[in-house]
Amino acid sequence: MKRIKAIYPGSFDPPTNGHLDLIERGSKIFDELVVAILRNPEKDPLFSVADRRKMLEAMTAGFDNVSVDTFDGLTVDYALRVEARVILRGIRAISDYEYELQMALMNRKLQPGLETVFMMPAEKYSYLSSRLVREVAQLGGSIECLVPDLVAQKLREKMDVAHKFANGEQPLPSETKIRTRKKRS
Ligand SMILES: Nc1ncnc2c1ncn2[C@@H]1O[C@H](COP(=O)(O)OP(=O)(O)O)[C@@H](O)[C@H]1O
Ligand SMILES: [Mg+2]
Structure with a gap:
């Protein structure tokens, strides 16, 4: 059977229990999951990329198939580079849907071989950002x-x-x- 590697890209500034909920769900259905922190020079983050990486590494230490990485540039290019076939994203409420759909379709246009998979967090995290x-x-x-x-x-x-x-x-x-x-x- 083919092994499926997914990336979970985002800002994670800071990582929350909602992110963790999604990571846990993702780790159960993908063979490998890479939490990928976007190094975005335009945003003015509260935490440095190094800090966010450390926090995510500690949070995911218990998952054998989860790792943490950083990237810049296009998400699809990064996915290709690490040979991932799936981009995992979270949908909390209808308000996320429009933006996420737009991005997923743009990413599909850029890289038709990649699938975006959406997951919903536990209800108690659906208001958390x-x-x-x-x-x-x-x-x-x-x-x-x-x-x-x-x-x-x-x-x-x-x-x-x-x-x-x-x-x-x-x-x-x-x-x-x-x-x-x-x-x-
Ligand atoms: N509470 C949450 N429950 C589920 N998914 C979430 C939650 N918070 C954020 N996410 C999802 O995690 C991903 C990364 O979010 P975020 O760190 O805000 O980065 P971005 O800058 O890409 O939005 C997005 O798909 C977002 O919808
Ligand atoms: Mg966000």
Whole structure:
């Protein structure tokens, strides 16, 4: 039987329990799954690619057939390079559908041999996005059930550093590349 390798591309800024749910589902139906972080110079990410990679590697350490990689350029070119036949994407709500459909059809036009496969996360993650997690964390809300513990910890560290900056304290040398938040009046 043919072995089927899939890539799961995305920003993962930060990875959430919704991403993890999809990875788990994907790992059950594909022989091999590569979580592929897009190195997108246009976006201004909260976490560096190296940080996101570390978090995803820790989150997926328990899955034998899942690995983590980074890429730039066209997703279809990357898929071809690593000899994947499937692009895995998640659909949470109708709102995802239009954009995802457009992208899947464009990717098919670029590379007809590649299939995009959509999976739905557990219902409890259907409202969860990295953007919301970032916003809630930045405003001091609890993100405990939305991301794995190690990601929550990383987010807290980021927010602490941002807070220090906002209060005019000297950050540690390691505390670079963070977003600052204006001090509340
Ligand atoms: N909570 C979630 N449940 C299921 N799929 C999700 C969830 N959050 C994101 N995804 C899916 O994971 C993929 C990567 O998402 P994301 O990290 O936001 O990167 P992108 O910048 O490509 O949208 C997308 O297919 C997205 O729909
Ligand atoms: Mg997204």
